[in-house]
Amino acid sequence: MKKAEEIFAEAKGLIERAADPAAIEELRIRYLGKKGEVTQILKGMGQLAPEERKEFGMKVNRIKADVEGLIEDKKRGFEQAGRSLRLAAEKIDVTEPGRDVPAGTKHMITITIDEISGIFMNMGYSVTEGPEVETVFHNFDALNAAPNHPSRELTDTFYITENTLLRTQTSPVQVRTLLSQAPPVKVVSPGRCFRTDTPDATHSPMFHQIEGLLVDEGVRMTDLKGTLDLFAKRMFGEGVRTKFRPHFFPFTEPSAEMDMSCFVCGGEDPSCRVCKGSGWIEILGCGMVHPNVLKVGGIDTERYTGFAFGMGVERIAMLKHGIDDIRLFYENDLRFVQQFYG
Amino acid sequence: MFVPLSWLDRYIDGGVRERDYAERFILSGSNIEQVHVTGGDEIRGVVLGKLLDVRPHPDSDHLVICAADVGAASEAGRPLQIVTGASNVKTGQYVPVVMHGGVCAGGLKIKKGKLRGEMSEGMLCSAQELGFDDKVVPLMHKDGIWILPEEFRRDELIGADVLEVLGLRGAETIEFEITPNRPDCLSVLGIAREFAAVYDRKLLYPETLERNGADAGYPAEPAAEDFIRVEIAKPELCGRYIARVATDIVIKESPWPMQRSLMLAGMRPINNIVDITNFVMLELGHPIHAFDIRQIEGGVIRVDTAADGERFVTLDGQERTLFSDTLMIKDGVKAVAAAGIMGGLNSEIREDTATILIEAASFDADCVRRTSKKLGIRSEASARYEKGVPAELSRLASDRVCALIRETGAGRVLAGAADAYPVRTTPPAIPVRTARVNAVLGTDIAEEEMKGFLRRLEMVVSGAAEAGVFEVTPPYVRLDVKEEIDVVEEVARIYGYDVLDTTIHADTILASASKSWTSRDLARAALTGYGLSEIQTYSFVAPAGAALIGAGEDPAKTDFVRLINPLGEENSVMRTTLLPGMLAVLAHNFNHSSANAEIFEIGNTFHSLGENALPREELSLCLGIYGERGDFFFVKAVIEKLFAKLGIKEPLWEAEENDPSYHPGRCARVFAPADEPILIGTVGEIHPDTAARFDIDSRIFAAELSFDKIAELADTRRAYTPLRRYPAVLRDLALLAAEETTVFQIESVVRAKGGGILESVRLFDVYRGKQVPEGKKSLAFNLTFRGRDRTLTDEEVAKAIQKILKGLEEEAGAILRDS
Structure with missing residues (x-):
């Protein structure tokens, strides 16, 4: 019978030279299996004198553990080598195209309305809406429009009956709000509007506006300026400046139009497509709510004052994204719609 | 409103010298659309020439050869030979000559060359070639060379720069945007009043003799009253009528300065009398009409309404049928003008007119607007009357016409005026509180400063009893200033909007949005997340759309809210359904070779509640899909996911075979929630006939749901369900069922019989064909059992399965496939 040390030396050499996991398994059986050589030595220990057994047993067990260790190390080595091979074989070309993930987009009008109303909601304005088919009272009379105002004509406004029409502006929502709610009132109101314009690159018989209204004690024209200036900066960038020009709207007095410094060229480019070289872009109409409008809502005009503003959603979207034809919004060509992912 | 700078200049003491007029003027509300320059630098080498000879071209019937004396401008020191095609040239005329190398308006460069064999050393040019619009060029020169007016038929001017001579070099005309509340600014004087106020300058009124003392300078006998008296039968429609008379009229071309003013302001010179009336209209904003007094019978002007159906020929030669509310100017026998709109052919100024009656009147704005619309005539006069012409202005306008007739030698003005002024209007005295002005504006302007601003606008300011x-x-021209708030705006305009501070109102109001709004937000986020894109289509549609989706007989879809005045049939009714719009958009994309389309729209539909009520507006959600993922069960999954997202529990699906828009075997109505189901909408494959009507050669899947109901049911509150800790027992059941038996029926039985330990049931396979008898189908389900508070035993599960199988056999006719 071989001595334990001889077995270890032999096993060590064979393990080191083993070529593959199968050979290692064979060696494990040969040395450590039930009939393995190391196992056999341990079994033969019974023949030894009791006083020798302890020492011999410790020695053989140590050898057994060492052989086990050698086998495990070798096995792990084979596993690592195998994994590396597999990983190498699994290499991909990362420049191949990504698999298609369906990604839908909101409509540009929705995106713009969300952005504008979001800015005002952050300033405490609630969103409120009104009907698209309106009464003459809400759309004109209550907004202080003169009985003979040209915008009331069939040539400007779509009528359903003598007393109902497609609203020409979102301002009637002001009236509905003032009739239903006591001050303070702080709302923005987005929605569809209609005017009898034949469609072309800059006109659409249907378009969207966002109206804003603040009525409270001590609301001043300087607040109107500050609020809308802040809006312009949030919407178009901190660098834009605003300019207010007197204008006329029947439902506000004093009334103004707000121009914004050109966010594209900053007034530097005489051939700028956006501001046409003027450096300024007309952006919205606004003013202090006319006392006659507040009175419709039964509001004490001595105690409360307010401001209102309104802007065209398509116009702002077109300016902001460089869209040159308003008809694109309603053609719904997916090549257009899906440009505004996100 | 086009205002030549040279014209504006006359009314400003010291002249318009502010080169920054644009900026500050704009900031005061007089918005400048554009500044037009006539006779700009691009026009070069055009001199005044005299035609010494005009002779026929030997080789052409329509060309002539002219000898044009251009004096020192000619390098050769001799007259130029110029060939022209114009037919209005004659020897002795003075004309603009473009020299060799000269440039006309629009950049046309002139070079000498031969025309049909004859040398042409330059070009004779038209007014258009010097930069005037066709519509302002006097008719006699419109189609030919500009024959220069009398003032310039002087030999010492030969060879001079023609634009310099005519006073047109770099002439600026400012185009103002006039808001409808400011008809006073539809006049040069009105703009001048604004200018004077903004720059704090003195306004110079135009010259009239009367301003220096009544009737000064006009002969006393005979007086206007000897010729004419005025009766106003309808004082509510005509507040004032002034008639003046001028005799010894000689109709001729107006003096050049007047022609120039009119042309630069966009108006064509006609003759001296017409030009004066137009000049005063532009100068003061007050229309003027002149009649040939020979045609005024009975020595009377009566302002009265017409008889219904009465006929009248206006001076454009058209016969008009009048209405009982048409205000007319009549003489003793007949009508001679439609008040404020257009004169009659019977009394127009002719070449031989010798005595004229000059009308300066104030007509009711609404009356003129109504009549102008009814008769279909819009004139410069009616456009101004429609916006309001104050009666107080009539006197100045009348006097001004007379002054110009005298000044230009057009005739002899008689003293006196037949002035009927039945209702005198006086501007209101408006109480204004200094504190209120400052409170509205957010300013701290001193009272004296405010008063100063207002005085600059010709407002009369006086003290009041209270501090x-x-x-x-x-001023009487400012019809728009009626109450305190109007004065607030005037103060702000002159103070300057740009000078106002920028502040933010301090409040503690919090933002909110309706449930409908937030639900739409969530729905859009969910649907775009599933890969669908949003579209928006018009609210007004073609009524034929209902028939296109096969719903032409469906009252709910054809009881339209109709427009009285649509742009066209295709936009003439309010939509009752989003489906036709959806299909039209799918068709557009299909025909623009989009392989796939997965889209949705959320928008209002309109449902009539009768003539006298606003329609019911209901938000609808429409889905439309074709292409790779186009499948009934994809649309169904999208809807189920959306409902889950909005917290709407367990929608129910019911086959719908009778909706004509959809495939009869692939359509469902969806109800929710399961415990109290209401109809939400319809989902299905679009009927091939419908698809064909939209020209789409593909299967289309669509759904239309009531978004109002979805929003109402939406509940985004979420309560936590404790996780079940005990192990699940999974069992698969392969069942054989009749073709008509629905998965829903089977699932219902399984759920009912499975008891509390059945956690879920899920169909995973449907098989028809080999080994499945005809008329049957095989359905395979995964069943998951799990105890809430214990580990289930095999016996318990087996018992439940037995109960389920028994129920299936008895209630749904389905049996285990393997048995």
Whole structure:
């Protein structure tokens, strides 16, 4: 019978030279299996004198553990080598195209309305809406429009009956709000509007506006300026400046139009497509709510004052994204719609 | 409103010298659309020439050869030979000559060359070639060379720069945007009043003799009253009528300065009398009409309405049928003008007119607007009357016409005026509180400063009994200033909007949005997340759309809210359904070779509640899909996911075979929630006939749901369900069922019989074909059992399965496939 040390030396050499996991398994059986050589030595220990057994047993067990260790190390080595091979074989070309993930987009009008109303909601304005088919009272009379105002004509406004029409502006929502709610009132109101314009690159018989209204004690024209200036900066960038020009709207007095410094060229480019070289872009109409409008809502005009503003959603979207034809919004060509992912 | 700078200049003491007029003027509300320059630098080498000879071209019937004396401008020191095709040239005329190398308006460069064999050393040019619009060029020169007016038929001017001579070099005309509340600014004087106020300058009124003392300078006998008297039968429609008379009229071309003013302001010179009336209209904003007095019978002007159906020929030669509310100017026998709109052919100024009656009147704005619309005539006069012409202005306008007739030698003005002024209007005295002005504006302007601003606008300011209050009387032309708030705006305009601070109102109001709004937000986020894109289509549609989706007989879809005045049939009714719009958009994309389309729209539909009520507006959600993922069960999954997202529990699906828009075997109505189901909408594959009507050669899947109901049911509150800790027992059941038996029926039985330990049931396979008898189908389900508070035993599960199988056999006719 071989001595334990001889077995270890032999096993060590064979393990080191083993070529593959199968050979290692064979060696494990040969040395450590039930009939393995190391196992056999341990079994033969019974023949030894009791006083020798302890020492011999410790020695053989140590050898057994060492052989086990050698086998495990070798096995792990084979596993690592195998994994590396597999990983190498699994290499991909990362420049191949990504698999298609369906990604839908909101409509540009929705995106713009969300952005504008979001800015005002952050300033405490609630969103409120009104009907698209309106009464003459809400759309004109209550907004202080003169009985003979040209915008009331069939040539400007779509009528359903003598007393109902497609609203020409979102301002009637002001009236509905003032009739239903006591001050303070702080709302923005987005929605569809209609005017009898034949469609072309800059006109659409249907378009969207966002109206804003603040009525409270001590609301001043300087607040109107500050609020809308802040809006312009949030919407178009901190660098834009605003300019207010007197204008006329029947439902506000004093009334103004707000121009914004050109966010594209900053007034530097005489051939700028956006501001046409003027450096300024007309952006919205606004003013202090006319006392006659507040009175419709039964509001004490001595105690409360307010401001209102309104802007065209398509116009702002077109300016902001460089869209040159308003008809694109309603053609719904997916090549257009899906440009505004996100 | 086009205002030549040279014209504006006359009314400003010291002239318009501010080169920054644009900026500050704009900031005061007179918005400048554009500044037009006539006779700009690009026009070069055009001199005044005299035609010494005009002779026929030997080789052409329509060309002539002219000898044009251009004096020192000619390098050769001799007259130029110029060939022209114009037919209005004659020897002795003075004309603009473009020299060799000269440039006309629009950049046309002139070079000498031969025309049909004859040398042409330059070009004779038209007014258009010097930069005037066709519509302002006097008719006699419109189609030919500009024959220069009398003032320039002087030999010492030969060879001079023609634009310099005519006073047109770099002539600026400012185009103002006039808001509808400011008809006073539809006049050069009105703009001048604004200018004077903004720059704090003195306004110079135009010259009239009367301003220096009544009737000064006009012969006393005979007087206008000897020729004419005025009767106003309808004082509510005509507040004032002034008639003046001028005799010894000689109709001719107006003096050049007047022609120039008119042309630069966009108006064509006609003759001296017409030009004066137009000049005064543009100068003061007050229309003027002139009649040939020979045609005024009975020595009377009567302002009265017409008889219904009465006929009248206006001076454009058209016969008009009048209405009982048409205000007319009549003489003793007949009508001679439609008041404020257009004169009659029977009394127009002719070449031989010798005595004229000059009308300066104030007509009711609404009356003129109504009549102008009914008769279909819009004139410069009616456009101004429609916006309001104050009666007080009539006197100045009348006097001004007379002054110009005298000044230009057009005739002899008689003293006196037949002035009927039945209702005198006086501008209001408006009490204004200094504190209120400052409170609205957010300013701290001193009372005296405010008063100063208002005086600059020709407002009369006086003190009042109370401290801090003063009274403001606007000039009579300012019809828009009626109450305190109007005065607030005037103060702000002159103070300067740009000078106002920027502040933010301090409040503690919090933002909110309706449930409908937030639900739409969530729905859009969910649907775009599933890969669908949003579209928006018009609210007004073609009524034929209902028939296109096969719903032409469906009252709910054809009881339209109709427009009285649509742009066209295709936009003439409010939509009752989003489906036709959806299909049209799918068709557009299909025909623009989009392989796939997965889209949705959320928008209002309109449902009539009768003539006298606003329609019911209901938000609808429409889905439309074709292409790779186009499948009934994809649309169904999208809807189920959306409902889950909005917290709407367990929608129910029911086959719908009778909706004509959809495939009869692939359509469902969806109800929710399961415990109290209401109809939400319809989902299905679009009927091939419908698809064909939209020209789409593909299967289309669509759904239309009531978004109002979805929003109402939406509940985004979420309660936590404790996780079940005990192990699940999974069992698969392969069942054989009749073809008509629905998965829903089977699932219902399984759920009912499975008891509390059945956690879920899920169909995973449907098989028809080999080994499945005809008329049957095989359905395979995964069943998951799990105890809430214990580990289930095999016996318990087996018992439940037995109960389920028994129920299936008895209630749904389905049996285990393997048995």
